[in-house]
Amino acid sequence: MWPLLTDAAWVVSIAIFAWLIWDFIRVNMRYSESVLLSSREGVDELFAETGQQEPR
Amino acid sequence: MDNEAATTIAGQPASAVPAHVGLLKVLGPVHVWALGVGIVLVGEFMGWNYGVGKGGAFGALISCFVIGILYTCVAMIDSEITSTVAAAGGQYAQAKHTIGPLMAFNVGLYMVLTYTMLNASDIQVAGQLVQIAAGNQNVTIPWQPYTILCLALLTLLNYRGVLATLSVNFVITALAFLSILVLFIGVKPWAPHEILLHSQLLTALPYGWLGVLASFHFGIWYYLGIEGTCQAAEEVRSPGRALPLGTMTGMITLLIAAAITWYVVCGLLPWEYVGWDDELAPLYDAARVTGSSTLTVILFIGTLFSAIASANGCINDAARAWFSMGRDRYLPSWFGAVHPKYRTPFRSILFLTPIAAIFALYIPLAEVITFSILSGLLNYTFMPINMWKFRRKWPVGSIRRGFEHPFHPIPAAVLMTLCIATFFAIYLGYGRQLLSMMLFYIVASIWFAFYRYRYVRRGDQFSMPWPRPQGY
Numbered sequence: 463m464w465p466l467l468t469d470a471a472w473v474v475s476i477a478i479f480a481w482l483i484w485d486f487i488r489v490n491m492r493y494s495e496s497v498l499l500s501s502r503e504g505v506d507e508l509f510a511e512t513g514q515q516e517p518r
Numbered sequence: 519m520d521n522e523a524a525t526t527i528a529g530q531p532a533s534a535v536p537a538h539v540g541l542l543k544v545l546g547p548v549h550v551w552a553l554g555v556g557i558v559l560v561g562e563f564m565g566w567n568y569g570v571g572k573g574g575a576f577g578a579l580i581s582c583f584v585i586g587i588l589y590t591c592v593a594m595i596d597s598e599i600t601s602t603v604a605a606a607g608g609q610y611a612q613a614k615h616t617i618g619p620l621m622a623f624n625v626g627l628y629m630v631l632t633y634t635m636l637n638a639s640d641i642q643v644a645g646q647l648v649q650i651a652a653g654n655q656n657v658t659i660p661w662q663p664y665t666i667l668c669l670a671l672l673t674l675l676n677y678r679g680v681l682a683t684l685s686v687n688f689v690i691t692a693l694a695f696l697s698i699l700v701l702f703i704g705v706k707p708w709a710p711h712e713i714l715l716h717s718q719l720l721t722a723l724p725y726g727w728l729g730v731l732a733s734f735h736f737g738i739w740y741y742l743g744i745e746g747t748c749q750a751a752e753e754v755r756s757p758g759r760a761l762p763l764g765t766m767t768g769m770i771t772l773l774i775a776a777a778i779t780w781y782v783v784c785g786l787l788p789w790e791y792v793g794w795d796d797e798l799a800p801l802y803d804a805a806r807v808t809g810s811s812t813l814t815v816i817l818f819i820g821t822l823f824s825a826i827a828s829a830n831g832c833i834n835d836a837a838r839a840w841f842s843m844g845r846d847r848y849l850p851s852w853f854g855a856v857h858p859k860y861r862t863p864f865r866s867i868l869f870l871t872p873i874a875a876i877f878a879l880y881i882p883l884a885e886v887i888t889f890s891i892l893s894g895l896l897n898y899t900f901m902p903i904n905m906w907k908f909r910r911k912w913p914v915g916s917i918r919r920g921f922e923h924p925f926h927p928i929p930a931a932v933l934m935t936l937c938i939a940t941f942f943a944i945y946l947g948y949g950r951q952l953l954s955m956m957l958f959y960i961v962a963s964i965w966f967a968f969y970r971y972r973y974v975r976r977g978d979q980f981s982m983p984w985p986r987p988q989g990y
Contacts, residue, residue: 464657471663478670482677486868489857498855501540501845503605503752503981 541606542861544681545754550747550764552688555771557633557743557831559694560640560824562772562779565887567800569736571793572947573729575720575784578793580730581737582776584936589741591933592898593769594923595905597762600748601920603982604757606863607842608748608835609897609904614846614979616907621900623848623966624959628897629749629839634870635890636743637669637832638877642886644668644825645878646798651818665878668826673871676833679860680753687830690823695775697820701805702778704813705786713808714785721789734943738891740776743828744768745897749835758920833867833874840866847973848966888948892955895944899937902930911987 489498569578596609605611610626645665652659675683705713723729747765754760779801783792786804791797805817841863844853857864877886909926923929944952 464652464655464659468659468663471667475663475666475670478674482674482868485677486864489859489864493858495855497539497858499845499851500538501854501856502538503611503842503845 539856539858539861541753541856541863542680543753543755545684545750545760546756547760547763547767548688549681549684550750550754550760551768551771552684552691552827553750553831553834554744554747554765554768555695556684556687556691556827557636557746557835558741558768558772558828559691559775560643560821560828561739561742562698562775563694563801563821563824564643564799565739566736566776566779567783567792567797568795569733569739569793570784570789571795572725572736573731573733574722574724575780575789575792577723577725577730577733578737578784579780581733582740582780585734585737585740585940586773586776588898588933588936588940589744589772590769591929591936592745592901593765594929595901595933596745596748597765597921598919598923599904599908600751600765601758601761602917604751604754604761605842605981606749606752606838608751608839609745609900610839610842611751612748612904612908613900615982616904616911619848619971619974619976619979620963620967623843623970624963625897625900626839626843626848627959627962628893628900629746630836630843630870631893632743632890632897633746633832633836633839634874635877635886635893637829637836638874638881639883639887639890640825640829640832641665641668641672641874642878642883643798644822644829647818647822647825662879666875668829669871669875669878672826672830672833673867675830676837676867677857677860677862677864680750680834680862683830683834684750687827690830691827694820694824694827695771697816697823698775698778698801700816701782701801701808701813704805704810705782705808707781710785714782716785719784719786719788724789728946731939731943732946734940735891735947738894738940740779741769741772742891742894743831743835744772745894745901746831746835749838752838762921833870836870837863837866840870846979847975848970851973885951888951889955892944892948892952895937895940896955896959898933899941902934902937905930911989912984913988916988917984 566578569581573581599612600608603612603615607626608629610622610629613622613625642665645661645668648664649659649661675686707714710716744765747761747768751757751761783800783804786807787800792800799821802817802821805813840849840853843849844851844866853866853869855865856862906927914922
């Protein structure tokens, strides 16, 4: 059983990495950099909710 | 920018594309707990025991409590600043706001190396545990396929979303913690001489107080990584509540687990065996010594789960730190991308995966984990400076904090003192690695200051809506 499990571990690992690379390429081709890089550092919700603080 | 972004995707209507693709705010205090405790709990199952070899059983207990104080200070400071600086990157984002770019760059690197090296150690251990399981059935198998399988599964989980990642981490971390409790009950602590043999096994300090000091290095294993809760700052629904709650309950969980671990292991095994260099999993061995096959199986599963949970949390945290540095152009901005569907820092996750695999497959465990501990300790040394600066620039009352830690500046002063003592302890056993690591960070700093910094958008660094700091 163990030799079979060991082979299965390699096969499943390769399949997972293949899917990850496929999705990675697909996303990079489908979306522009301006979309993929559009994340902005989070604004603290403590302040967003209350609006008590003055922006710097 | 919004409209421009929305129309750049071929074949899709503008309305179908999000204007800004950011990390999802879906986490609660339970996930923060799962992230922090998940990364750390493996240190109860292995690693801490090398401190017994340096300072004896009592030396390791003193180390457990002293380093516990160090980490309590870390948790208090982190809870205050991170609940206010609610951004991915944790201490990196804090350093950017309170000190400056060079410090932030270094802190970011500390974190990436801490978590990537810890991830490599965890998956190596997970693979070797499977090999041990096969060995118990007299079958010899390689550990590498299981190490790679573990890395592949956890990378996939992290790639596809933070909520599922940390929900899984909660379950396996809770089960691993439960296995420690089951062992504690199984050894009947209410009948001290029946199974536990503290009166025969505990000895005086074998190498005196210098041995106790040397054991501080390994006391870090009990708690290494709890500061990783900060990396979830941008993805929690309520940073002001979830981060302090998750971090402090996580720290309490670890203090309980560390105390139980020491009590059970040092009551079942002689200190010379516990502190032996080749002793991989003392809790598992303690379960075997009881003679109960049920406890042995439970502790084996607990050990395996703790290693997997730690690797899972480390992938999450290392990727967030790398992503944040990319987003701020401290590294190529390419790394600052977020997956439009899964809302994860997918490029950073995949970039760090082969690095973890190489270290796991080719570098011995002790060396990999030492790199992780050294980087973590450098990060803790930054924290008191960070706290002093934070309170001086924005005193209590000048901005709204999610949590205000009591007794300032005592925790910061205690933390700095204990960090210096621990550096000395590491120097006693791993002076060469310590100096090599310092040299690496000096070279990286020179590269950043004289080359990379020109790409950083200085005006974008300060993202929190706070008033101008005092004195500026």
